[in-house]
Amino acid sequence: MSPTSSPAPAGHPVAHKTDWMGAAMQKRIASRYASERRFKFMGLAAVTLSSLFLAFLLFVMVGNGAKGFITTEATLTVDMPAATGSISADQLTGPRLSATISSIDVRRIYDDAVEAQYGENGTRYFASTAWTALRSQLIANPDLLMGKADFWLPTSSDVDRAAKDRSTPEAEADYARLRQAGEVRQTFNWNFLTGSDGTDPARVGIWGALKGSLITIAVTLLLAFPVGVLAAVYLEEYATKNRLTDLIEVSINNLAAVPSIIFGLLGLAVFLQFFAMPRSAAIVGGLTLALMTMPVIVIASRNAIKAVPPSIREAAMGVGASPIQVVFHHVLPLAIPGIMTGTIIGMARALGETAPLLMIGMRAFTTTPPDSLTDPATVLPVQIFLWSDEVNRGFVEKTSAAIIVLLVFLLTMNAVAVYLRNRFETRW
Amino acid sequence: MVTKFMTESAPNTKMSARDVKVFYGEKQAINGVSIDIDMDNVVAFIGPSGCGKSTFLRTLNRMNDTIASARVEGDITLDGENIYSSKMDVVQLRARVGMVFQKPNPFPKSIYDNVAYGPRIHGLAPNKAELDQIVENSLVRAGLWNEVKDRLTESGTALSGGQQQRLCIARAIAVDPEVILMDEPCSALDPIATAKIEELIHELRGRYAIVIVTHNMQQAARVSQKTAFFHLGNMVEYGDTSDIFTNPREERTRDYITGRYG
Numbered sequence: 001m002s003p004t005s006s007p008a009p010a011g012h013p014v015a016h017k018t019d020w021m022g023a024a025m026q027k028r029i030a031s032r033y034a035s036e037r038r039f040k041f042m043g044l045a046a047v048t049l050s051s052l053f054l055a056f057l058l059f060v061m062v063g064n065g066a067k068g069f070i071t072t073e074a075t076l077t078v079d080m081p082a083a084t085g086s087i088s089a090d091q092l093t094g095p096r097l098s099a100t101i102s103s104i105d106v107r108r109i110y111d112d113a114v115e116a117q118y119g120e121n122g123t124r125y126f127a128s129t130a131w132t133a134l135r136s137q138l139i140a141n142p143d144l145l146m147g148k149a150d151f152w153l154p155t156s157s158d159v160d161r162a163a164k165d166r167s168t169p170e171a172e173a174d175y176a177r178l179r180q181a182g183e184v185r186q187t188f189n190w191n192f193l194t195g196s197d198g199t200d201p202a203r204v205g206i207w208g209a210l211k212g213s214l215i216t217i218a219v220t221l222l223l224a225f226p227v228g229v230l231a232a233v234y235l236e237e238y239a240t241k242n243r244l245t246d247l248i249e250v251s252i253n254n255l256a257a258v259p260s261i262i263f264g265l266l267g268l269a270v271f272l273q274f275f276a277m278p279r280s281a282a283i284v285g286g287l288t289l290a291l292m293t294m295p296v297i298v299i300a301s302r303n304a305i306k307a308v309p310p311s312i313r314e315a316a317m318g319v320g321a322s323p324i325q326v327v328f329h330h331v332l333p334l335a336i337p338g339i340m341t342g343t344i345i346g347m348a349r350a351l352g353e354t355a356p357l358l359m360i361g362m363r364a365f366t367t368t369p370p371d372s373l374t375d376p377a378t379v380l381p382v383q384i385f386l387w388s389d390e391v392n393r394g395f396v397e398k399t400s401a402a403i404i405v406l407l408v409f410l411l412t413m414n415a416v417a418v419y420l421r422n423r424f425e426t427r428w
Numbered sequence: 429m430v431t432k433f434m435t436e437s438a439p440n441t442k443m444s445a446r447d448v449k450v451f452y453g454e455k456q457a458i459n460g461v462s463i464d465i466d467m468d469n470v471v472a473f474i475g476p477s478g479c480g481k482s483t484f485l486r487t488l489n490r491m492n493d494t495i496a497s498a499r500v501e502g503d504i505t506l507d508g509e510n511i512y513s514s515k516m517d518v519v520q521l522r523a524r525v526g527m528v529f530q531k532p533n534p535f536p537k538s539i540y541d542n543v544a545y546g547p548r549i550h551g552l553a554p555n556k557a558e559l560d561q562i563v564e565n566s567l568v569r570a571g572l573w574n575e576v577k578d579r580l581t582e583s584g585t586a587l588s589g590g591q592q593q594r595l596c597i598a599r600a601i602a603v604d605p606e607v608i609l610m611d612e613p614c615s616a617l618d619p620i621a622t623a624k625i626e627e628l629i630h631e632l633r634g635r636y637a638i639v640i641v642t643h644n645m646q647q648a649a650r651v652s653q654k655t656a657f658f659h660l661g662n663m664v665e666y667g668d669t670s671d672i673f674t675n676p677r678e679e680r681t682r683d684y685i686t687g688r689y690g
Contacts, residue, residue: 240496241496311531311533314533315534315535316545317494318491318527318600319522319523319602320520320603322549329545
């Protein structure tokens with residue numbers, strides 16, 4: 001019995017036969033495909049555009065910043081025994097070494113050697129703190145005190161820029177002279193990775209700010225992660241749903257959207273004014289950023305906890321697990337990947353934050369890396385901000401180099417977090 | 429005997445409910461149900477969707493506690509002890525009254541850990557050897573041992589649906605409960621897996637008091653000795669399964685069994 005020959009059932013309207021091959025239907029199909037192609041094209045365009053922006057950013061940053069990792073050095077010949085009088089070998093052993101070194105007036109020896117080799121205004125070739133580099137080399141290798149040796153010392157910022165790009169006419173002439181004499185070279189700038197802030201762009205380093213960032217972010221993570229996750233667990237699993245918890249939920253959502261500088265003001269008022277904590281300290285920065293990050297972690301954790309299938313909770317309760325066992329044995333392990341995603345986002349934001357830290361004084365000029373939670377410190381983004389504001393042209397490449405360090409730090413942190421997240425992920 | 433007005437319990441009664449009412453907020457879902465569950469008979473709850481049979485089942489181990497708006501009135505006793513009294517430890521109650529759910533819900537852990545979880549949290553095994561023994565016994569009793577004994581470390585979620593459900597039964601019996609509640613345990617399974625579960629219920633009978641909610645009347649007839657028919661929040665009829673299916677007293681029961689509605 002074919003469908004066409006069967007009579008329509010009583011009480012039903014006669015079925016309208018769809019004309020699948022008709023022109024109107026074909027047109028609809030064509031327009032459907034067209035809209036799909038349009039959508040794909042727009043998506044592809046968006047991805048391409050953002051990739052181009054990213055490539056452009058990386059290209060410009062690496063192009064500018066790479067030079068920040070290179071330093072120009074000029075040679076200086078120093079006849080140590082002649083300058084210091086005679087130093088016996090046993091004065092350089094063990095505990096007596098530091099006393100011996102500090103008894104030497106390196107600064108004077110340096111000045112004399114420069115004058116002897118480069119003439120009266122010879123110090124203009126070198127960085128103003130080049131003599132400290134000489135001292136570091138002596139400390140690292142005390143045997144150099146026993147004879148005449150060539151030292152490679154950083155050139156002045158002007159000469160450095162003349163070597164890399166353009167500089168003042170005098171500096172370019174100086175550089176040409178040094179080059180002709182073979183008294184100049186370019187090497188990797190280890191000092192940039194191990195040093196701290198300073199006034200001479202040729203001698204500044206990023207380690208102080210990097211260490212400040214590490215300490216600050218550690219404080220933030222240690223505070224915001226447990227508190228945020230526990231708050232989320234409590235709100236999801238224990239709190240009864242009523243007006244108060246609704247209010248708390250709304251407040252948390254709003255906190256996550258509050259501009260970061262306001263958290264800086266909060267930190268200033270609460271930690272510095274009320275609790276009288278030290279200014280510019282990493283602990284205050286960490287606490288302030290923790291306040292800022294916590295709502296993000298709470299929201300992400302609540303969503304991750306909500307996404308754990310109720311059947312798992314029931315299964316655990318069904319064998320007699322107590323509420324806390326349900327949470328810690330089943331819900332949290334399944335929610336951890338989602339919680340970590342939120343934490344990564346929050347931490348990345350905290351790591352790149354400048355404004356709230358300016359409010360609590362973390363724009364300190366610190367020439368030594370912080371050694372404790374309460375030492376004056378600065379962080380990478382603030383350091384970048386400070387250097388970008390410097391008048392000295394030598395800071396331009398340092399700013400870009402610092403941005404590279406910040407990006408590498410951020411990407412490393414994210415990579416570790418993503419790796420951890422994937423390890424915790426439960427395969428169903 | 430009209431069960432609604434039953435007050436005395438038979439001597440081997442394990443659980444008994446008297447005039448139990450359940451409310452979800454303002455809405456009443458169960459209107460005064462009284463029933464006795466004993467160790468010798470598998471009890472089946474049948475009835476159309478939304479009739480309250482699952483809701484009632486979940487009052488028996490207080491799983492309804494997790495729903496904020498749910499409220500239970502009436503008495504439910506386990507060995508004569510009121511399970512809704514403040515003295516009753518709900519965590520222990522749920523160990524004594526185990527539950528198997530509609531959808532197989534193994535933990536995303538290894539097969540071994542799935543079964544060992546209950547004994548671990550209740551401290552039932554003092555050492556690894558005894559825990560191994562409990563796991564093996566439970567899996568043997570759930571009829572799953574031969575299929576999984578060589579892959580106990582594999583994830584429980586990697587098993588087939590029927591195996592997962594038997595794993596859940598093994599998990600429930602590993603804590604040595606007194607009562608096992610099964611909430612439509614076969615509704616997500618194919619006929620072969622269903623047959624295995626039904627066989628298993630036969631074997632578990634006598635050792636545990638078993639209550640099974642089912643949509644499938646043939647299943648109720650096959651596995652149970654007693655059947656309760658629920659309709660619109662009321663328990664219409666409760667009696668021997670053979671009587672309910674061949675000679676129901678109530679017209680509504682007859683209509684449902686003959687497929688008039690439901």
